[in-house]
Amino acid sequence: MFKTHSCGALRLDHVGTTVTLAGWVHLRRDFGGVIFVVMRDREGLVQVVISAEVSAEAHKVASEVRSEYVIQVEGTIRARPTDQVNPDWPTGEIEVAASTVRILNTAKTPPFYIYEDAQVDEALRLRYRYLDLRRTRMQRNIILRHKTVQFIRHYLDAQGFLEIETPQLFKSTPEGARDYLVPSRVHPGLFYALPQSPQQLKQLLMVGGYERYYQIARCFRDEDLRGDRQPEFTQLDLEMSFVHRDDILDLMEAMFVALVPAVTPQKRILSPFPRLSYVEALERYGTDKPDLRFGLELVDLTAALGKSEFRVFSGTVANEGRIKGLRVPGCAGYSRREIDEITEVAKHAGAKGLVTLAYTVDGIKGPTVKFLSEQDLEAIAETTGAEEGDLVCIVADSFVVVSAALSALRLIFRDRLNLVDPDLIAMGWVLDFPMFEWNETEERWDAAHHPFTLPRPSTYEAMLADPTAVLSDAYDLVCNGYEIASGSIRVHDPKIQLDIFRILGYEEADIQARFGHMMEAFSYGAPPHGGIAPGIDRLVMLLADATSIRDVIAFPKTTQATDLMADAPAEVSERQLRELHIKLLGTDT
C-alpha cells in the first residue's frame, strides 16, 4: 500500500504516530521557508507542513507540487498549537510534519475548482465528470448512495429476502415506456429490449417459489429526460408472495423509518406515513404526488360559488367544472407584479386566469372584486377561512386544470414563503388508483399502473361493464413532492388477467405473443403476490438535498440523453452494423 492512514481520518489520538499518506494536493500555501499542503483523499482533508529546516529535499519537492498532483507524504502527526486549531475541519486539531514528499503523478490545472462547491456550468462538470466526482459534495452524495443501498441490502436480508439478478437482455413489451432495443447478431432481424423494470421477471420468481425477492435493478426507458428522470436509473425492485397490500406497505414504511436516521442523522422522517386515496390526494393537493411537509391545502368553492353572478364561476359549474382556491397567509400585500407572476404560473398549468383576493385593512382588494356579490365574498371568506393579511387564489375550470394550476401555485408559495424544513422527510401512501384510464388519442383503455395489477375485489364485479368504476390494488409512495415508489398486488388468476387484457383491447394473438409466457406460468400454480419498486436515485437525491438525480449518479446523461465525457451515443463502424444486419435509413426520415 502507498499509505498507512487516510488523510481525513487523522485525529488527536494519532499524535506522535509516524504515517505515510497518499492523495491529491487540494491547496498549497507557500511561505518560502515553510509550505502548507492541504492533502485530500476519500476520507477528507489534512494539513501537511513542510519545513525547509526539517528536510530541504521534502521542501524542494513541495515547492514544485501544484493543485491536484498526486503525492505521497511521510511524516509525524502533531497537535497544532491551540491558537492554530481549525475548528471547521475534522482534522483541524492536528497536522502532519512531513519528512518526505514524493510526487506520484503530476496534473494539469483543472478546468474548474475542485476545492470548493462553487457554481460551475453543468456541461463542464459532465465533460470532466471524473474531476467533478473529486469534489466534496459529489463524494458525499456517492458515499450516501452507497450507505443507502447497503442499509437496504442488510435490512431486507434480515427480513428473509433473497437478492436475485434478472436479465438485462429481455423482450420488448410495446406498451408503457419506449424500449431501448438491442439487435441480435445471432438472429437476424430480431431484437432484445433492455428492461423498463424487471416486472415480469420478478413475478415469475414468485411463481418459481422464491417468496421474497429483491434486486438493486437498473432500468431503462427511452423517454425524454428531466431533473428526476434519466434513461437508465436504479430501482429497489422487490416482490413478495402470500402478502396483502398492507404487508408491503408496513414493511416499506418500517424500512424507510429505520433507513433515514441511519444514513442521514440530521434528517427527521415523519411517521406513521399518512395514507391518502388517489381522489383525496387530488382534492386536497391537486396532485397524486403531494409534498406533505406543509399544509396550504386546496379549498373547494364549487358549492359556495356555483350560483354566483360572476359568469366565470357559474359558467364553470354549469359545465361540470370546479372552483377551488388556496388561502395564502400573509400575502395580501402582493404587488401587481407578484400577482402577475403567480397568474402566469396558473396559466402555464392551463388555467385561463387566476382570481386573487387580498384581505387588507381596507377590505378585500382584487381586479374581480367588483364582479362578486356580498354573498359571494362571504361564502369565500367562510369556506377558505381567510383573514386580514391573507391572499386567496381561486381557479375555476375543469377538475384537471384546477388541480394542476393550484398544485403548481402551492409549490410556488412553498418556496416563496419558506414553508418547509429542509431536513424533514415526509413520506405518504397514495392508494386506490383507478385501474384504467381512457386514452383519448387512441380511443381505448390504458392500464393506469400496469396490466398485472389486481383490481380491488370489491370493484372487480363491475369491471367488464364499467372500467371507470374499477379501483386497483396499486400504491405509490410519495416523498417531499416526488413519486418515490410504486407498486401493486398482482393478478395471479389467469382468468382475471385475461379479462384485463380484453378491456385493454388486446387481441388473443397479441396476448399469446406478448404475454403467453406469463399466462402459461400463472396456470402452473402462481401464489398470491405483490411488490413495489422504490427509485434509488430519487430517494438519495432527497436525502442528499440535491435538486437533480444527476447529482447522485456517478456518470449521468444530459437532458438530451448524451454522455458529454465519453461522447455517447456515437456512430459505429459499417462492419459492426453489417454483423447486426442493420442498414441505416439516414437522418432525414
Added chain:
RNA sequence: GGGGGCGUGGUGUAGUGGUUAACAUGCCGGCCUGUCAAGCCGGAGAUCGCGGGUUCAAGUCCCGUCGCUCCCGCCA
C-alpha cells in the same frame, strides 16, 4: 414535438448600440518560516458559443443554429 432561461479570458460574473471589453478568482514569475480559499509585487490570458442580418458603429438589436438547463407533452 412545444415553450422559457442561460452561453463574455481557465473558472465565476459585470458590461446603457459608441475609447484599448471590466472585476474577482485561477494560472505563470518574484518575495516571504505558521497559514487556513495566506499575503504583497509583477505578468500572460477573450476573435463575447457559432452563422447571418440591421446600423456609420453590435458583446449589446433582429433571424437562424448548436450546447446546457427548467417546464408541458411523454415516462404502463
